Amino acid sequence: MRITVIGVGKIKERYLRDGIAEYAKRLGRYCKLDIVEVADEKTPEHASEGVERLIKAKEGERIAKHLRDDAHVIALAIDGKQSTSEQFARQINDLGLHGTSHIQFVIGGSIGLDDAILKRADYHLSFSKMTFPHQLMRMVLLEQIYRAYKINAGEPYHK
Incomplete structure (x- = not known):
């Protein structure tokens, strides 16, 4: 299975870069992992809805350049469906069993994802109704994903 994580913005904090690198290394034995960073737009304080729409559209265009027609696209969205780790593991496993060889996860910037990207996504996933920094969500x-592979392999780690 090939997994691509497409995220808006660079990870600046060292502790997040280290955590991301650790999980990327661990995932190496289960899948081919690619992490794609697209440039973010500066969002002015108290930006109007129109300005935010333009920012999301620009970031969305950058994301869209990396989306593959043959990939199953999962957008992280606060209003998406929530699941347990076991359900998430089953979803990844089922995709593979039904012939999907490439899953692309998309994480938007600080103001979320463009509607065009949300429409393109095959599934909307939410980790919580809470808001998290998009850089942290990458880790x-x-x-x-690592937990899902461990669950599917019946290996210890999960609990």
Whole structure:
């Protein structure tokens, strides 16, 4: 299975880069992992809805350049479906069993994802109704993908 994580913005904090690198290394024995960073747009304080729409559209265009027609696209969205780690593991396993060889996860910037990207996505996934920094979500997502592979392999780690 090939997993691609497409995220808006660079990870600046060393502790997040280290955590992401650790999970990327661990995932190496289960899948081919690619992490793609697209440039973010500066969002002015108290930006209007129109300005935010333009920012999301620009970031969305950058994301869209990396989306593959043959990939199953999962967008992280606060209003997406929530699942347990076991359900998430089953979803990844089922995709593989049904012929999907490439899953692309998309993490938007600080103001979310463009509607065009949300429409393109095959599934909307939410980790919580809470808001998290998008940089942190990259590490949390990789940890959950790693957990899913460990669950599917029947290996210890999960609990």
